[in-house]
Amino acid sequence: MTARAIIIGAPRSGSGKTSVTIGILRALTRRGLKVRGAKSGPDYIDPGFHTAATGLSGVNLDSWAMSPSLLNALAAQAADDADFVILESAMGLFDGIPAAQGRTGSAADLARLYGLPVLLVLDVSGQSTTAAAVAKGFATYDPDVHMAGAVLNRLGSERHRRLSGDAIEAIGLPVVGAILRDPTLNLPERHLGLVQAGEYDDLVAHLDRLADMAEKSLDLDAIMALATPLAPAVGDFADALRPPGQRIALAEDAAFSFLYPHVAACWRKAGAEIVPFSPLADQAPDEDCDVCWLPGGYPELHAGTLAAAMNFHAGMARFAAKKPVHGECGGFMVLGEALEDAGGETHRMLG
Incomplete structure (x- = not known):
């Protein structure tokens, strides 16, 4: 099976592309399709929502941090057992870092590399026909990045939809979705991005609200028709992060959750054993392990609990x-002397 794929892009962060992406993923999954979410660039949070919405592990495709061979291997693996791959852009579609052509980390890199079409999510609040100028800029900025359609987000009225949509379609870009302004669809955020999927008490209910929105406000059949086959060149996992030891003590809980799924999978495939422990539960690493790995997460939200975890410290x-x-x-912050929590209080760490 080789999946068809489409990129969900936008002019900037905050345009609503994550809600649109999750809504599409969940709605297509409810239709009985095998759908996988992907994310351009470095992001540990959105793939968690993709996984929760579909039941299939999300994947990161980072053209800056990953070698071309690893990127192709991950893309091929994502497409191998799915009907559709919905690839969400980080930040704005063309945003990345200064680097060689195709190695900036932007979603546009992936659009060029794999010939994937882009569905452009436009926050049209505070504008109407001006949205067409934005859309035309995106459609003509890079001839190797194809804008296949647009979704109008945060519309105020039917008249607003007609003015914006007619202007965009007049430049030749199909409008395949129109979403009225609805604050209940917004995903809650904190200082460094979205609240993680595992922190929701009513996650499934919210996923289904987004899927209901997608069924009501997007032409899902048209969006599926815009997708094209994801057929990367041959790649391999030779450049994936090697296991740091034979037995790896891995901190794993709400404070330490940022490890890409493919990293752990490659460690296991290479024969390493991962031995999880929870610092928040005052657990210490198994002393029979060869190395201890503390991944990223939000320890500042749990600094008091970590400071009081004496068995973990010892x-x-x-x-x-x-x-x-x-x-x-x-x-890395927890390895330091102290950590300031979100309220400004300082707590002793491992030193």
Whole structure:
């Protein structure tokens, strides 16, 4: 099976592309299709929502951080067992970092590389026909990035939809969705992005609200017709992160959750054993492990609990005296002397 795919892009963050992406993923899954979510660039949070919406693990495709061979291998793996791959852009469609052509980390890199069409989500609040100028700019900015259709988001009225939609269709870009302004569809955010999927008490209900929106406000059949086959060149996992040890003590809970699924899968495939432990439950790494790995997450939201976890502190000190400990992002912060929580209070960490 080789999936068909489409990129959900936007001019900027906050345009509503995540809600549109999740709504499409959930709605198509409810129709009985095998659908996988993907995310351009570095992002640990949105793929969690993609996974919850579809039941299939989300994937990150990062043209800057990943070698072309690894990128192709991940894309092929994503397409291999799905009917559709819905690829959500990070930030704006063309946003990345200064780098060689095709290596910026932007979703536009993936559109060029795989010949994928883009569905452009436009927040048209505060404008009407001006939206057509924005759409035309996107349609003509890069001839190798094809805008296949547009979704109008945060409309105020039927008249607003008609003015914006007619102007966009007049430049030759089909409008395949129109979403009225509805604050209940917004996903809650915090200081570094969205609240994680696992923190919702009513996650399934919210996913279904977004799917209901997609069924009502988007032409899903037209969107599926716009998608094209995802057929990457041959790649392999030779450049994937190698296991740091034979037995890896991995911190895993609400404070430490940022590990890409393909990293853990490659470790296991290489023969490594992952031994999870929860610092929030005051657990320490298994001393029989070869290395301890503290991934990123939101430890600042749990700083008080981590400071009081004396068994965790003592176990980490014993482990670090003999074996390597790796901390990244939030995990690295916990290795320091102290951590300031979201309320400004300072808590003692591992030192």
